[in-house]
Amino acid sequence: MTALDARPDTTAMLRFPGDFRWGTATAAYQIEGAAAEDGRTPSIWDTFSRTPGKVRNGDTGDIAADHYHRLGEDVALLRRLGVTDYRFSIAWPRVQPTGRGPAVQKGLDFYRRLTDELREAGIRPVATLYHWDLPQELEDAGGWPHRETAYRFADYAGLMAEALGDRVATWTTLNEPWCAAFLGYGNGVHAPGRTSALASLRAAHHFNLAHGLATRALRAALPGPVEVSLTLNLHALRPHTDAPEDVDAARRIDAVGNRIFLDPVFHGRLPEDLVRDTAAVTDWSFVADGDLETASAPIDSLGINYYSPTVVAAGTSESPSPWAGAEQHVRFVPVPGPRTAMDWPVDADGLHELLLRLRDDLPGTPLLVTENGAAYDDYADPSGEIKDPERVEYLHSHLAAVHRAIQDGADVRGYFLWSLLDNFEWAYGYSKRFGIVHVDFASQRRTPKSSARWYADAIAHNAVPAR
Numbered sequence: 261m262t263a264l265d266a267r268p269d270t271t272a273m274l275r276f277p278g279d280f281r282w283g284t285a286t287a288a289y290q291i292e293g294a295a296a297e298d299g300r301t302p303s304i305w306d307t308f309s310r311t312p313g314k315v316r317n318g319d320t321g322d323i324a325a326d327h328y329h330r331l332g333e334d335v336a337l338l339r340r341l342g343v344t345d346y347r348f349s350i351a352w353p354r355v356q357p358t359g360r361g362p363a364v365q366k367g368l369d370f371y372r373r374l375t376d377e378l379r380e381a382g383i384r385p386v387a388t389l390y391h392w393d394l395p396q397e398l399e400d401a402g403g404w405p406h407r408e409t410a411y412r413f414a415d416y417a418g419l420m421a422e423a424l425g426d427r428v429a430t431w432t433t434l435n436e437p438w439c440a441a442f443l444g445y446g447n448g449v450h451a452p453g454r455t456s457a458l459a460s461l462r463a464a465h466h467f468n469l470a471h472g473l474a475t476r477a478l479r480a481a482l483p484g485p486v487e488v489s490l491t492l493n494l495h496a497l498r499p500h501t502d503a504p505e506d507v508d509a510a511r512r513i514d515a516v517g518n519r520i521f522l523d524p525v526f527h528g529r530l531p532e533d534l535v536r537d538t539a540a541v542t543d544w545s546f547v548a549d550g551d552l553e554t555a556s557a558p559i560d561s562l563g564i565n566y567y568s569p570t571v572v573a574a575g576t577s578e579s580p581s582p583w584a585g586a587e588q589h590v591r592f593v594p595v596p597g598p599r600t601a602m603d604w605p606v607d608a609d610g611l612h613e614l615l616l617r618l619r620d621d622l623p624g625t626p627l628l629v630t631e632n633g634a635a636y637d638d639y640a641d642p643s644g645e646i647k648d649p650e651r652v653e654y655l656h657s658h659l660a661a662v663h664r665a666i667q668d669g670a671d672v673r674g675y676f677l678w679s680l681l682d683n684f685e686w687a688y689g690y691s692k693r694f695g696i697v698h699v700d701f702a703s704q705r706r707t708p709k710s711s712a713r714w715y716a717d718a719i720a721h722n723a724v725p726a727r
Contacts, residue, residue: 273723274663281674282719283345287391289321290683294328298366301357303393308451319689325681339381342719347676349391359398359412368423375427384429391435404463414473421481430487433474437467442582457541457584468524472554491563491630496610500573500593509572512586528556538585563630569610601635608657615665633678635692646698646709659724
């Protein structure tokens with residue numbers, strides 16, 4: 261029984277393995293605030309969000325959920341939920357403001373306090389080194405399309421391993437490099453807002469290189485065996501029909517959306533069809549000898565972020581497109597059925613399909629669902645309760661899909677709900693709420709929603725109802 265009123269359930273249950281990891285996830289820029297305190301300098305998201313017209317309502321992450329000042333309160337929420345793991349990200353410009361040189365001790369001290377309090381609460385700290393907040397000074401020097409950024413990232417990884425290596429249980433190098441490369445440099449809807457197909461492909465390669473370099477730096481600096489991971493937002497793809505042109509459209513998106521990271525990281529190679537598809541953009545001469553070997557440094561698990569499937573057909577995409585080499589050949593088809601406040605379709609079968617694909621394509625690789633959740637238009641009723649039955653149904657169906665994938669032989673070790681708190685939702689500002697804990701951004705008051713009580717119950721029973 262938890263303080264969030266986990267209740268016994270006598271219905272049939274879908275039980276997870278005894279060592280299954282139950283967690284929640286957040287990201288630094290989305291919750292921390294304190295954007296100019298204790299030596300922190302601007303990241304590309306600070307600059308982007310302060311640029312008129314880039315973020316809804318002109319919102320910024322300057323205050324966000326004020327987690328920097330409410331760390332203890334938020335760890336208490338995690339304790340009440342009963343999670344075994346907490347996935348957070350480290351703000352690069354908070355600990356190494358220019359992306360070069362020594363670390364700032366006040367920045368390190370914040371993450372030392374966080375990890376110490378998590379461990380005291382019996383919660384495994386899962387640290388992500390990069391969740392999109394590149395120091396602005398490195399962007400000014402060329403950003404991720406510039407090769408040197410990968411080496412600066414490896415140095416930063418080594419600094420963090422030395423500072424927190426005795427506290428962090430799992431190190432994730434990158435979160436969703438596809439979004440950072442293709443939404444940040446391809447169609448410009450994310451920071452830093454560039455629109456160049458070539459820049460997006462260069463950035464994608466340098467993310468792979470940075471991941472490999474950072475993996476080596478972590479292993480060199482860490483005091484003992486520790487889990488090193490990578491989180492990808494792989495696209496659960498379906499061709500609209502069995503027609504050859506629709507199947508080829510799915511292949512193109514798989515190349516530039518999935519295999520552009522999977523093949524270098526797990527096989528030390530570039531997808532040959534990706535090179536052909538993008539020949540009009542680049543000859544890939546920016547890939548130096550040894551890069552792909554470096555990118556394929558062994559890791560201990562793969563994190564998967566999943567929200568909805570992607571259905572494609574032959575056609576053309578809007579411009580500017582993030583789909584370098586595919587934009588003149590592919591259109592995206594709406595998925596029928598219920599939708600979230602993000603207008604994303606609710607389809608848990610896509611998660612099951614993706615996990616089984618990875619079971620087959622990457623045998624022997626432990627998998628973690630590192631993000632999964634939904635935004636809905638939550639509000640307090642007259643009694644002050646925040647009931648979100650749609651989110652509960654979303655979580656239930658997706659956890660049932662994870663359970664089914666485990667039964668089908670996928671080596672899924674854990675599930676991290678996105679997100680603990682309502683937060684700054686990137687280009688949507690504060691207009692979208694993903695949290696299982698409501699945040700009143702004016703007062704910073706935290707109120708667990710009914711989904712928080714449901715999730716605490718699932719954790720307490722290591723199971724969800726079978727229905």
